[in-house]
């Protein structure tokens with residue numbers, strides 16, 4: 139793979155929750171079309187890092203650039219100024235996010251879930267949003283369930299609708315926070331297949347997961363985090379086959 | 395899993411269990427007692443001449459009574475509209491990042507919930523005495539506009555204000571609980587899609603909060619219908635209770651006129667209950683209307699594909715079939 143444009147650039151990011159130092163200086167870059175997989179024990183700060191990228195959390199220190207644009211701030215006369223909420227919303231449109239608990243809108247059907255943001259945020263005409271939603275639901279294998287409510291769908295189906303919903307905004311970057319952790323084992327494969335297709339189509343992805351097989355198969359980079367720092371990072375096959383750090387080896391020994 | 399020891403039962407359906415049901419003699423005795431008292435009660439209604447059903451029937455259709463029904467309905471509707479509008483505002487303010495908003499909302503609820511509605515109604519009736527002229531302007535600065543209190547806040551509007559402001563405090567708490575009941579994950583999902591907070595509130599949070607909000611609000615509306623009988627404190631003297639009381643005093647027939655009022659209140663309450671049913675159904679979308687679908691999905695294609703084993707998600711029908719039987723509860 140040739141070196142390409144940077145989509146994500148994370149520079150020296152720290153995050154405190156009160157006194158708790160959750161992220162302790164994270165640096166990371168993700169090039170266009172790359173799949174960056176993040177693993178690590180529970181509580182190591184993976185979700186927090188992901189949520190800092192789309193400003194669901196605000197980093198205490200450091201900078202995050204998406205598509206070359208500084209997230210959350212604008213630099214004027216050598217000082218950072220907070221962006222108004224309108225601008226933060228605009229920046230987020232470019233970034234899709236898939237959550238562990240799906241978080242579908244419970245009062246809307248699968249179709250309506252996918253159509254909501256294109257209509258409400260982008261101002262797309264209903265008919266256009268509808269056609270696109272059908273196309274996306276078809277892509278995740280759920281066109282027949284378009285008129286089902288989330289409560290009528292299995293976890294795996296809900297997660298695939300959630301992916302379609304994020305894709306409907308045509309994001310430059312997709313963030314996945316343990317997308318298969320809440321699923322029954324037999325439903326994990328369907329969601330991973332959709333994600334693999336997405337990776338193959340050239341989507342830039344940052345994926346927090348415990349699915350080491352997925353990391354090995356489609357990941358371009360595997361990053362192991364522990365205690366709020368990046369312990370080790372590199373090509374997935376190398377990291378998995380030959381971890382350089384003791385902590386990485388211990389963790390992989392548990393999940394493999 | 396099939397057990398090999400199961401005797402073959404020919405083809406066709408299994409033989410249903412045929413067992414003697416448990417007897418419930420207590421239920422029968424209880425029902426008999428209730429029916430006995432009901433019979434005695436109906437007998438007394440029919441035979442006791444003091445009920446004066448002829449008078450009831452006469453005044454049930456009396457123009458003054460019907461007018462009273464009209465005013466009562468108008469008072470109920472307007473004060474509920476005022477209360478709901480204020481309650482939404484108060485609930486939003488209570489969730490705000492702005493401490494002044496939160497504090498104002500809390501204080502409002504504290505005051506209006508903490509004083510008797512009767513007292514508040516008397517107060518609004520006396521507003522013109524307290525403030526003969528109301529003007530709006532900068533404190534200690536220029537006046538922007540002014541009006542005579544009596545011209546604008548007449549007895550009717552004083553009643554609406556009194557009832558509406560008091561009710562807003564109760565509804566604000568109901569709305570607050572409703573807003574809090576909506577899963578925070580959905581709000582984050584909407585934020586991640588680039589939706590702004592006002593859109594998220596109106597399109598994601600409120601519609602789902604309504605499921606929690608509507609039943610107690612229906613309750614409050616029915617309560618309000620009857621609280622309107624207190625407006626004589628203002629004094630406003632055209633509502634149903636005041637009218638029937640006045641007629642009772644004039645005719646010296648209190649019992650039949652009480653019955654007239656009760657019948658009308660019951661009729662309106664029944665209509666409100668029907669309305670509430672449909673509103674509840676509307677806002678139950680995605681939850682109440684899908685409970686039946688939580689079992690295995692009945693889908694002939696599913697059964698066929700399931701028999702064929704696992705299908706990859708590239709085949710929508712197959713994936714549907716395999717997962718149709720694993721319907722998790724939604725994460726709420």
Ligand SMILES: Nc1ncnc2c1ncn2[C@@H]1O[C@H](COP(=O)(O)OP(=O)(O)O)[C@@H](O)[C@H]1O
Pocket residue numbers: 155158160178179180181182183184185186187
């Ligand atoms: N909103 C929050 N407030 C306070 N502490 C938090 C919050 N979110 C996460 N944390 C804490 O930060 C640490 C890292 O959490 P998280 O990023 O969710 O880890 P991971 O996703 O790797 O399991 C945990 O100790 C967690 O308790």
Ligand SMILES: [Mg+2]
Pocket residue numbers: 184185186315316
């Ligand atoms: Mg996490």
